[in-house]
Amino acid sequence: MELTHEQIAQYQRDGYLSLPGVFAGAALDTLRGAMRRIIAADRDWNFYESEGGPVRAYNACHWDEPVFADLVRAPETLTPARQILGGDVHLFQFKMNPKAPFGGSTGWAWHQDYPRWKTSDGMTENRAINVAVFLDDVTEFNGPLFLVPGSHRDGVLDGEEHANTPGLVALELTDTVVARAIDAGGIVSAKGPAGTVLVFDPNIVHASTSNISPFTRHTAYLTYNHVENRLVNPTREQHIASTDYTPLWLETEVA
Numbered sequence: 001m002e003l004t005h006e007q008i009a010q011y012q013r014d015g016y017l018s019l020p021g022v023f024a025g026a027a028l029d030t031l032r033g034a035m036r037r038i039i040a041a042d043r044d045w046n047f048y049e050s051e052g053g054p055v056r057a058y059n060a061c062h063w064d065e066p067v068f069a070d071l072v073r074a075p076e077t078l079t080p081a082r083q084i085l086g087g088d089v090h091l092f093q094f095k096m097n098p099k100a101p102f103g104g105s106t107g108w109a110w111h112q113d114y115p116r117w118k119t120s121d122g123m124t125e126n127r128a129i130n131v132a133v134f135l136d137d138v139t140e141f142n143g144p145l146f147l148v149p150g151s152h153r154d155g156v157l158d159g160e161e162h163a164n165t166p167g168l169v170a171l172e173l174t175d176t177v178v179a180r181a182i183d184a185g186g187i188v189s190a191k192g193p194a195g196t197v198l199v200f201d202p203n204i205v206h207a208s209t210s211n212i213s214p215f216t217r218h219t220a221y222l223t224y225n226h227v228e229n230r231l232v233n234p235t236r237e238q239h240i241a242s243t244d245y246t247p248l249w250l251e252t253e254v255a
């Protein structure tokens with residue numbers, strides 16, 4: 001799935017691009033089947049909201065699920081990543097975030113992704129991209145991602161450590177920084193039917209609230225990194241920050 005020049009320019013300007021209807025029909029059913037198997041499995045790689053609480057992130061789903069391993073190499077995800085990053089990429093991270101109904105998940109405070117990867121993993125530069133695949137419909141009710149358009153262009157902003165969830169600490173942005181960013185760019189809510197693909201820059205300011213609706217919300221996040229952009233002092237485990245720099249190829253390229 002090749003992005004047009006206009007779509008790439010839009011991504012560079014806004015820091016995100018929403019592509020509804022990329023997965024539909026049988027392809028979407030296959031992804032949702034894999035989602036259900038991951039949810040039902042007893043996995044070592046999950047993070048929990050609290051001890052004995054609901055899952056906050058199902059990490060490294062592609063290790064357990066061939067369907068998700070295929071998703072990493074699919075034209076719908078890999079091609080836009082390679083186009084935007086301008087070369088060969090590896091998979092840095094794969095996670096599926098649930099938003100449990102009736103407030104079961106706490107949400108994500110305002111943050112940027114890249115500062116954590118720089119601090120904890122030694123990612124040299126922001127030459128990475130998030131490709132989100134909506135596995136459920138995302139509406140205004142079930143905890144959509146909030147994005148601040150254009151905020152990625154300001155680079156790394158002032159943040160502070162926030163350690164409420166072990167292993168998933170985010171560098172939370174200060175209220176002043178968030179207010180300034182929103183004053184400049186506004187806020188959008190990334191909604192769309194299951195099967196939507198949302199690509200976004202790791203420096204975009206983003207957050208999400210808890211989900212008080214009865215409707216669940218699972219989104220898979222694939223983070224690709226340019227193969228030249230090595231992690232110089234990684235401190236986290238492979239299921240969170242992969243140092244396997246093998247370039248990814250589409251199925252059709254390895255045949």
Ligand SMILES: O=C(O)CCC(=O)C(=O)O
Binds near residue numbers: 097108143145207219
């Ligand atoms: O899934 C969400 O709502 C937000 C996830 C997020 O911001 C993150 O994992 O960094």
